Amino acid sequence: xxxxxxxxxxxxxxxxxxxxxxxxxxxxxxxxxxxxxxxxxxxxxxxxxxxxxxxxxxxxxxxxxxxxxxxxxxxxxxxxxxxxxxxxxxxxxxxxxxxxxxxxxxxxxxxxxxxxxxxxxxxxxxxxxxxxxxxxxxxxxxxxxxxxxxxxxxxxxxxxxxxxxxxxxxxxxxxxxxxxxxxxxxxxxxxxxxxxxxxxxxxxxxxxxxxxxxxxxxxxxxxxxxxxxxxxxxxxxxxxxxxxxxxxxxxxxxxxxxxxxxxxxxxxxxxxxxxxxxxxxxxxxxxxxxxxxxxxxxxxxxxxxxxxxxxxxxxxxxxxxxxxxxxxxxxxxxxxxxxxxxxxxxxxxxxxxxxxxxxxxxxxxxxxxxxxxxxxxxxxxxxxxxxxxxxxxxxxxxxxxxxxxxxxxxxxxxxxxxxxxxxxxxxxxxxxxxxxxxxxxxxxxxxxxxxxxxxxxxxxxxxxxxxxxxxxxxxxxxxxxxxxxxxxxxxxxxxxxxxxxxxxxxxxxxxxxxxxxxxxxxxxxxxxxxxxxxxxxxxxxxxxxxxxxxxxxxxxxxxxxxxxxxxxxxxxxxxxxxxxxxxxxxxxxxxxxxxxxxxxxxxxxxxxxxxxxxxxxxxxxxxxxxxxxxxxxxxxx
Amino acid sequence: xxxxxxxxxxxxxxxxxxxxxxxxxxxxxxxxxxxxxxxxxxxxxxxxxxxxxxxxxxxxxxxxxxxxxxxxxxxxxxxxxxxxxxxxxxxxxxxxxxxxxxxxxxxxxxxxxxxxxxxxxxxxxxxxxxxxxxxxxxxxxxxxxxxxxxxxxxxxxxxxxxxxxxxxxxxxxxxxxxxxxxxxxxxxxxxxxxxxxxxxxxxxxxxxxxxxxxxxxxxxxxxxxxxxxxxxxxxxxxxx
Numbered sequence: 001x002x003x004x005x006x007x008x009x010x011x012x013x014x015x016x017x018x019x020x021x022x023x024x025x026x027x028x029x030x031x032x033x034x035x036x037x038x039x040x041x042x043x044x045x046x047x048x049x050x051x052x053x054x055x056x057x058x059x060x061x062x063x064x065x066x067x068x069x070x071x072x073x074x075x076x077x078x079x080x081x082x083x084x085x086x087x088x089x090x091x092x093x094x095x096x097x098x099x100x101x102x103x104x105x106x107x108x109x110x111x112x113x114x115x116x117x118x119x120x121x122x123x124x125x126x127x128x129x130x131x132x133x134x135x136x137x138x139x140x141x142x143x144x145x146x147x148x149x150x151x152x153x154x155x156x157x158x159x160x161x162x163x164x165x166x167x168x169x170x171x172x173x174x175x176x177x178x179x180x181x182x183x184x185x186x187x188x189x190x191x192x193x194x195x196x197x198x199x200x201x202x203x204x205x206x207x208x209x210x211x212x213x214x215x216x217x218x219x220x221x222x223x224x225x226x227x228x229x230x231x232x233x234x235x236x237x238x239x240x241x242x243x244x245x246x247x248x249x250x251x252x253x254x255x256x257x258x259x260x261x262x263x264x265x266x267x268x269x270x271x272x273x274x275x276x277x278x279x280x281x282x283x284x285x286x287x288x289x290x291x292x293x294x295x296x297x298x299x300x301x302x303x304x305x306x307x308x309x310x311x312x313x314x315x316x317x318x319x320x321x322x323x324x325x326x327x328x329x330x331x332x333x334x335x336x337x338x339x340x341x342x343x344x345x346x347x348x349x350x351x352x353x354x355x356x357x358x359x360x361x362x363x364x365x366x367x368x369x370x371x372x373x374x375x376x377x378x379x380x381x382x383x384x385x386x387x388x389x390x391x392x393x394x395x396x397x398x399x400x401x402x403x404x405x406x407x408x409x410x411x412x413x414x415x416x417x418x419x420x421x422x423x424x425x426x427x428x429x430x431x432x433x434x435x436x437x438x439x440x441x442x443x444x445x446x447x448x449x450x451x452x453x454x455x456x457x458x459x460x461x462x463x464x465x466x467x468x469x470x471x472x473x474x475x476x477x478x479x480x481x482x483x484x485x486x487x488x489x490x491x492x493x494x495x496x497x498x499x500x501x502x503x504x505x506x507x508x509x510x511x512x513x514x515x516x517x518x519x520x521x522x523x524x525x526x527x528x529x530x531x532x533x534x535x536x537x538x539x540x541x542x543x544x545x546x547x548x549x550x551x552x553x554x555x556x557x558x559x560x561x562x563x564x565x566x567x568x569x570x571x572x573x574x575x576x577x578x579x580x581x582x583x584x585x586x587x588x589x590x591x592x593x594x595x596x597x598x599x600x601x602x603x604x605x606x607x608x609x610x611x612x613x614x615x616x617x618x619x620x621x622x623x624x625x626x627x628x629x630x631x632x633x634x635x636x637x
Numbered sequence: 638x639x640x641x642x643x644x645x646x647x648x649x650x651x652x653x654x655x656x657x658x659x660x661x662x663x664x665x666x667x668x669x670x671x672x673x674x675x676x677x678x679x680x681x682x683x684x685x686x687x688x689x690x691x692x693x694x695x696x697x698x699x700x701x702x703x704x705x706x707x708x709x710x711x712x713x714x715x716x717x718x719x720x721x722x723x724x725x726x727x728x729x730x731x732x733x734x735x736x737x738x739x740x741x742x743x744x745x746x747x748x749x750x751x752x753x754x755x756x757x758x759x760x761x762x763x764x765x766x767x768x769x770x771x772x773x774x775x776x777x778x779x780x781x782x783x784x785x786x787x788x789x790x791x792x793x794x795x796x797x798x799x800x801x802x803x804x805x806x807x808x809x810x811x812x813x814x815x816x817x818x819x820x821x822x823x824x825x826x827x828x829x830x831x832x833x834x835x836x837x838x839x840x841x842x843x844x845x846x847x848x849x850x851x852x853x854x855x856x857x858x859x860x861x862x863x864x865x866x867x868x869x870x871x872x873x874x875x876x877x
Contacts, residue, residue, distance in 0.1 A: 014756070048856065074852050075853055076735055076753055076852070077854055078751060083714075146643060146753075152711055152750075154709065154710045154711070154727055155710035155711065155750070155751060155752055160671075160709060160752065175661055245727045247729075250728065251711060251726055251727055251728060252729070252730075316722040316723055316749075317726060318705075318723060318724060318729065318731035318732075324651065325644075325647070325651055328644060328648070332644055332647075333640070335640060336640070378640075378643065382647035382650075384650040384654050385647070386646060386722045387654075387723070388717065388722070388724050391715075391722065391748040392747070392749075457746070458716035459746055459748045461755060461756075462755060462756035475775045493839040510832060547724075
């Protein structure tokens, strides 16, 4: 692209761009920012704080179960602990933290200045925070949900769960799912329309592919759970009897709708982790990924299969046997694409020149635990075997192996890997390895015995067990493991905090990565890149040994981004990106009031909609010049 | 290939489990309650239903067809040493055919979270010979005989005034249906769905302080004079 007017020199442009894309100073800037990096960092920090709190609940539960007949917590306290642990981990940690990583990384990997809908990103975060506060403030004032992370009616219906505990749970889901849908739409639009010239779909980094797949899955899966929790709330509030057999409803309808979301959700958490692993494997074996196309096809295969196997959560409800056999086959089939990916990573590692830094250790830890989790998954997928395994500690072990080993380990690796990009400093490698060793060992000591406990008949969700059951020793070992990994978690977080000030300066590309985020400074400026890159491969920094190819033509005195075509990334037009605004926050507060109010009265949907509508109207008030009116751009919005 | 083998093996195993067996299978009805089990046997001679609770007896080597239903929320019937799980779902009847192969005492347990006392919703299972089973079933069908012993008569009277709204003792005046059938509680192995082993002291403690032993249970504390408490416990113990 040839410039039509003479460009200001690089220094001037850098300063201009900073002024254009920077936030107002102080609190106002904090509340109004639409910088995807600031928003995503908040998301990640909130999720990490919740990971810590929900982890404490796990420690508490492990102490209660460490010996038979422990009196540490009564049944109510224990039920609240596992309900809050599961709900927080699944809905407020795992899914949001993956979206947050995408919100932070995707524009940088695409060489873009921001996400497609910056204000929507701000709205996502504030609404997510609303859900977090609602659930945990409820816990502080003792209206904690107490029926687990999936709350089956009729137990969760009005007859057996009076009070507001279930409503809090159901509405927390509404919060987190609206936020997650908004974030997913944002990620999809960013990936499809904001790629740099040259980055066709076939040249996208695998992490970007993973986020595209996960976000599309989110858009298809989440409406189902919002529907089912809304039906539950209306059963509870206006007696709709969707799930009441005596009123013509069906208790199983809830399970079908919930797991139609619930199973894809596991892959919504896991597929981004595949992206982390691919990025880390590629950089630390210093070669391009073996089998790029099979990797992408495997992710698409997982995404398609994920929607066809929800019934494997329901083998014991008495559905027709032939149907169960179909879902057994579909569930086992997941092992094929998962296996393809494992072999591609192993092939890449095998043929690469490895560098054993902390992120790669996490990936190796991931591969080991995930293989165990995958094998126990194949076992549980078999309907007749599952009739013994389901709802026992075997399932508890399996789900932690795939979610912690399969998603959290890659996340921790990703955290170490991109930490220098986000902060400009390296984390201590020594303490990083210590925390990896503690968490990896503690995790396996903590969860492996649970497979055996499940086979010995220990059901999940029991607050105590008698000494005659003979489960004491294995439980004690599991509790010890939990403490080891909790110590590792503390080391990890302390390392992250201390390295922020004390870590060695990282430079732009400390690991020698090949994707675009390593081309800008660490931490990146508000506008991400001084010059928008142009690429012709999936690893542009490795192929262009000299200077990165860049293009010009985007304004530096107003917020302009390049929109390109969905498949071939052909530049289409310049688009005016929104400026900071307080309205996303106000809209999120208004929406929160509506959601919380509707726990208490259905009329909240009516009067609560008025402030939401007003906030949205103000948000979208047409006071921005359109693209091309660069000269008249105002920053005073 | 390995997966295909597994899928086919899984399918075959499932068919075998689901195989419709002989029509003369013993019929049993299990109903889940928060947090105990109502058990009913079809009398092979008369076709009447014989009710008991929390202790399932099964003849070894014979196929038993169990119909599973629920009176309140979803529960799951599970005796790990005898068969896999099947859920008890309100508004539905699930059917599971089981053929116990080994005699002895086993433990059953609710496997679907069903509320605050899910942990204490167990039951005892005794797999025994056909002859033992027939004798047991005939005994369960019988009503309780009134006793001439003054202490037991006193206990029966107190039971009728304090407990009969919820519990039934066939042959006596207690006809409540909310709680377990206690006609032959004295023959059972444990109290309150596996919460504590059966003993007279255990019964007394359970009647006086159910919320301490099983917090959240539907059974209210019944305050009795010490002599009455002892009489009720002796009376229940006598209901063999």
